[in-house]
Amino acid sequence: MMKSIIIDDEKMSREIIKSMVAKHPDVEVLADFDSPVSAFGYLTQNSEDIDFLFLDIHLPEFTGFDFLKTLTTPPPVILVSNDSDKALEAFEYDNIVDYLLKPIDFTRFAKSMTKMNKTLKQQNAPAAEANKKPESDKLFINVNKRLIKIDFDDINYIEASGDYVRIYTDEKKYLVHSTMKNVESKLPSNQFFKVHRSYIINLNKIIDIEDNTALIKQSVIPISQAKKSELMEKLNRL
Amino acid sequence: MTIDLTYIQEVAAGDQNLYNELMELMIQEMETTWPDFVKYRDTTDYVSMDRVVHTLKNKLSMLKLDDEIEEMENIRLRLKKQNLCEDDEKYIESTVNQILTELRKVFP
Numbered sequence: 339m340m341k342s343i344i345i346d347d348e349k350m351s352r353e354i355i356k357s358m359v360a361k362h363p364d365v366e367v368l369a370d371f372d373s374p375v376s377a378f379g380y381l382t383q384n385s386e387d388i389d390f391l392f393l394d395i396h397l398p399e400f401t402g403f404d405f406l407k408t409l410t411t412p413p414p415v416i417l418v419s420n421d422s423d424k425a426l427e428a429f430e431y432d433n434i435v436d437y438l439l440k441p442i443d444f445t446r447f448a449k450s451m452t453k454m455n456k457t458l459k460q461q462n463a464p465a466a467e468a469n470k471k472p473e474s475d476k477l478f479i480n481v482n483k484r485l486i487k488i489d490f491d492d493i494n495y496i497e498a499s500g501d502y503v504r505i506y507t508d509e510k511k512y513l514v515h516s517t518m519k520n521v522e523s524k525l526p527s528n529q530f531f532k533v534h535r536s537y538i539i540n541l542n543k544i545i546d547i548e549d550n551t552a553l554i555k556q557s558v559i560p561i562s563q564a565k566k567s568e569l570m571e572k573l574n575r576l
Numbered sequence: 577m578t579i580d581l582t583y584i585q586e587v588a589a590g591d592q593n594l595y596n597e598l599m600e601l602m603i604q605e606m607e608t609t610w611p612d613f614v615k616y617r618d619t620t621d622y623v624s625m626d627r628v629v630h631t632l633k634n635k636l637s638m639l640k641l642d643d644e645i646e647e648m649e650n651i652r653l654r655l656k657k658q659n660l661c662e663d664d665e666k667y668i669e670s671t672v673n674q675i676l677t678e679l680r681k682v683f684p
Contacts, residue, residue, distance in 0.1 A: 349601055350639070353597060353598060353601070354587055354598070354638065357591070358587070361589065420638075440638050441583055441637060441639065441640040444587075
C-alpha cells in the first residue's frame with residue numbers, strides 16, 4: 339500500500355483527490371494540508387512513513403516547486419495543477435513522477451498511481467539487490483580524488499547529508515558524494531540496515547536500542563517507526 | 577444554462593455525502609469569491625477583477641463545468657478592454673448570478 343499526503347490549498351481539490359484514492363486499492367492518504375507550512379512539520383516527523391506527496395503548484399505562501407526546494411530529501415511527488423504550462427519546469431525535478439491536471443480524470447489518476455508504484459519499487463530495488471551478499475568485504479570511496487579502502491567491519495554508520503553521505507568509522511568520518519540508495523546497494527544486508535531515511539547502521543556496532551533510537555559508539559541514531567519491527571527481526575534476540 | 581454534473585457524479589460514484597460536500601463547497605467558493613469582484617469593479621481595478629474571475633474559473637474547472645468555464649473566459653476577454661461599459665457589467669453580473677442560481681437549483 340502506497341502512503342501519501344496531500345498539500346493543496348483548495349478544499350474541493352483535496353476532497354476530489356481523497357475520493358479517487360478511496361477508489362484505488364493501492365493508495366491511502368495519511369493526512370491532507372492546505373498549506374506547505376502546515377505540512378512541513380508532519381512531513382519532517384513522519385518522513386519514513388510517507389511514500390509520496392500529492393502537491394499543488396499554486397499554494398498560498400509559495401509555489402509547490404519552492405516547497406520542494408526546502409526539503410533536504412524530498413519524497414516522490416505527483417504534481418496537481420490547473421494549468422499545464424508548469425509541466426516543463428516539473429521535468430527539472432528528479433523526484434516529480436507525474437503531473438496531474440485538474441479536473442482529474444480517474445483513468446489518468448490510476449495511470450499515475452501505476453507510475454508511482456513502479457517508481458517506488460525501483461527505489462526499493464537496491465535494498466532487495468543488497469540481499470545478495472556482495473563479494474567484497476570492503477568499500478572503496480572517492481575522497482578528494484583518492485580512492486580510500488574501508489572495511490565493512492570498520493563502518494559504524496552512514497548518514498545522509500544533502501547530495502553527500504557521511505561514513506563514520508572509529509577513527510574518521512568521510513564525506514562522499516553519493517546517495518543513501520547507492521551506498522545501501524554496496525553493503526551486505528546481513529550486516530547493514532537502513533533504520534531511517536537518513537541513516538544506515540552497522541548491526542554489529544549497536545550497543546543498545548532504546549525506544550526509537552540506537553546507540554552506536556557515542557552517537558544516538560534515530561530509528562523510524564516503520565523500520566523498527568524489521569530491525570528487531572534482524573537482531574539475534576533472546 | 578444547465579449545469580453539467582457528469583464529472584461530480586463520476587467523482588462521487590454514488591456517495592451522496594461526497595456529492596453534497598462538493599456541491600456545497602462549489603457554491604460556498606462562488607459566493608465568497610464573487611463579492612471581491614464587485615469590490616474591485618467599484619474601484620475599476622481591472623487586474624484584481626481579472627484575478628477574481630481567474631480564481632472562479634479555476635474553481636469551476638475543478639468540477640469540470642466546461643460551459644461555465646467558457647463563460648469566465650468570455651468575462652476575462654471583456655475585462656481585457658480595461659473599460660467596462662454598462663452592458664459588460666450587466667453581462668458579467670448576470671452570468672455569475674446565473675451560474676449560482678443553477679448550482680443552487682441542483683443543490684438547494
